[in-house]
Amino acid sequence: MEQLDKIILSFDAFVERGGDAVPFSLCVGHPDYDDHGGHYCLVECPFVRDVAFKIYGADEAQACELSIFFVRQRITDMDAQLVDKDGSEIDIPEIIYPPQSSSE
Amino acid sequence: MFAPFKLRSTLSRNANADPDDTRRTKKALDQIGYFETPSYGMTEYPDEPMFKGIEDFQRDQGLNRDGIMKPNGETAKALEKKVGKQTQRNGVNVPAKPQATKTRSAFGLFGEFGKRRTNQPRDIAAVERALAWTGNLPRNQSKTEGGRKENDLFDAVKRVQQKTGLKVDGWMRPYGETERELDRQLKPKLRDAQKTRGTKTEGSGSDDQQETAAAAIPPIAYKIAEFFGMAVMAAWTWWQSMSSADREKVRRQMDGNGSSDNSEEDCHRLHYETDIPTCNGISRRRGKQAAARCFASASERYAACLRGVPINQLPPLDTWNN
Numbered sequence: 001m002e003q004l005d006k007i008i009l010s011f012d013a014f015v016e017r018g019g020d021a022v023p024f025s026l027c028v029g030h031p032d033y034d035d036h037g038g039h040y041c042l043v044e045c046p047f048v049r050d051v052a053f054k055i056y057g058a059d060e061a062q063a064c065e066l067s068i069f070f071v072r073q074r075i076t077d078m079d080a081q082l083v084d085k086d087g088s089e090i091d092i093p094e095i096i097y098p099p100q101s102s103s104e
Numbered sequence: 105m106f107a108p109f110k111l112r113s114t115l116s117r118n119a120n121a122d123p124d125d126t127r128r129t130k131k132a133l134d135q136i137g138y139f140e141t142p143s144y145g146m147t148e149y150p151d152e153p154m155f156k157g158i159e160d161f162q163r164d165q166g167l168n169r170d171g172i173m174k175p176n177g178e179t180a181k182a183l184e185k186k187v188g189k190q191t192q193r194n195g196v197n198v199p200a201k202p203q204a205t206k207t208r209s210a211f212g213l214f215g216e217f218g219k220r221r222t223n224q225p226r227d228i229a230a231v232e233r234a235l236a237w238t239g240n241l242p243r244n245q246s247k248t249e250g251g252r253k254e255n256d257l258f259d260a261v262k263r264v265q266q267k268t269g270l271k272v273d274g275w276m277r278p279y280g281e282t283e284r285e286l287d288r289q290l291k292p293k294l295r296d297a298q299k300t301r302g303t304k305t306e307g308s309g310s311d312d313q314q315e316t317a318a319a320a321i322p323p324i325a326y327k328i329a330e331f332f333g334m335a336v337m338a339a340w341t342w343w344q345s346m347s348s349a350d351r352e353k354v355r356r357q358m359d360g361n362g363s364s365d366n367s368e369e370d371c372h373r374l375h376y377e378t379d380i381p382t383c384n385g386i387s388r389r390r391g392k393q394a395a396a397r398c399f400a401s402a403s404e405r406y407a408a409c410l411r412g413v414p415i416n417q418l419p420p421l422d423t424w425n426n
Contacts, residue, residue, distance in 0.1 A: 035118060037380035038387055038395070055403065056380050058387055058395035066403045073407040 006030035008041070008064065009095050015047055016087075017080040022047075024082060026092060028067050031060035041067040048074045064095040111180050116172040117155055120385045123148035129173065132187045133157040149382040149423075152373065161186075169279050210234075210290040212335030213283050218275020219258050226345065228254065230337040231286075235260045238289040240267075264289075287335070294321070294336055324355075331358045371409035379405060379421055386423060397422040 008030045015024040029042035037056040041063045044052045048071055055070050057063030072092060075082060084090050112122045115129060127148045133139035134146070138157040155171040158179065162169045165182045173179045211234045215222035235241040241260045261282060262274040268285050276282035325340035346354065379402040387395030401422035408418050 036384065037376070038384045054376075056383065057399045058383075058392045062396055062399060066399060069400075070403050070407060073403075074410065077407060077411040 008097070008099065009068075009093070011092055013082045013084060013090055015075065015080045016083050017078060021083060021087070026071055028064065028095060031057075031063045031097065039063045043067050043071065045071055047078075047080075061097040064097045068092055068095060110184070111173060111175040114172065114174045115150065115154075115158070116170075117150075117381075120388050121150040126150050126154065129158070129183075130154050132183055133161065136161075136183075136186050147378075149378065149385070151378040163279055163284075210294045210336050211283065211287040212338050213276065213278045214338065216275060216277045217257075218261065218273070219255075221275050223254065226338065226341045228257070229341045229344075230335070231257055231261070233337055234286050234290050235264070237293050238264075238286065240264050240286075240289075290337070327358060328354065368410060370415065371406060374409060374415060375402060375406040382421060382423065394423075 006029060007027050009026065009028040011026045013024045014021040024047050025045070027044040029044075031039055031041050033039050034054075037054070039058065039060050039062070040054040040056045042052050043055055055063060055067040057066050082090050082092065111125050111129070113119070113125060115121050115125055127146075130139050130146050133154065134141065138161045139146075140153055140157075158173055159169050159171045161167075161183060162171075162179055165179075167178050167182065173183070211230065213227050213230070215224045215227060217223055217227050217231055232241070235257060240263055241256070258274045261276060262272050264270075264286060265272045265274070265282055270281055270285060276286075321336065321340055322343075325336055325343055328339035328343060329336040343351065343354075380399075383395055383398035383402050386398045398421060401419060405418045405421060409415060
């Protein structure tokens, strides 16, 4: 099983479904490339799938974008809603790729 | 009009396939009974059923079973010859009705079997039955009481190899010559069992113990073998190892033909083995813009599939053909 080495997004929240709220975590790996499908992000999100999975795109930016799209879509499809610790509705942040350089 | 079978470029799981090659290969395989059209139809994109068809064809032709077909390579030539022969038999150069030439394997291993080999439990059970039914295991050894000594089976494998002129080493591997030989010996017995099932029951007093035992294979094992492309004995062993809940799930999957109750596995397979390689191919051939549309539609299809939309009703993969 592939492991996430470099993480481009780490997001923790709660997911409400059927009246219950359970912890939700999402980790998206830095875009990588393989010959099988091209550019991809490795996504770890136990709520969506037990194992880490790859989301492919035409380039790094789209791989990031589709990773978020796919997770959001699955949450919606499962009639679930992301909330913070206070119970307020929140959303997964977009990934900005390439990352904005920060002052060091 | 059915064009003669000729490849332009290599077909393999890792290569960028030519759509015409893919279409022709699928048609050729279909014509000789080696392609099972998936629920999403016969597309111009390479998919797992095509590569499985190539591998099955290679296996039956005694070629290296690698799922790769090169222009003027052994597999392409053998396929060309086979298709050509069939076209000649039909008299005209038109697509032939698929022939019932495909023979489902009767016996197939999941891993290596023999001394210090993998010896998966399901293989041990299948090998034991296969050896017993083909008369390669003495009757006084063919009753399992608390598990047969595996050495008896290894010896029996050696006997099969000795009798049939194969290398006598007492082990076999999936798609190896010993497995093929056992499969060859077993097929007629299973065919007979299928014919006589219903007229004989286990313990009905028949003298032919092997035939009676073979007749005890339940119809579901044949159905599973057909549906999942497995060997009959492997299907039966698998069925026996399932919980009742799993049996019900498999039954539902077969009854619905996978069209209205996708398993997640089907969705993963469709996405990662068909849609993604297709989009990657588009990326190489037509550039980023076309690929971006393709990948976006692939993600939508994947999510829709997991949501339970039947595979044949998924939104189309945007291949930007028009």
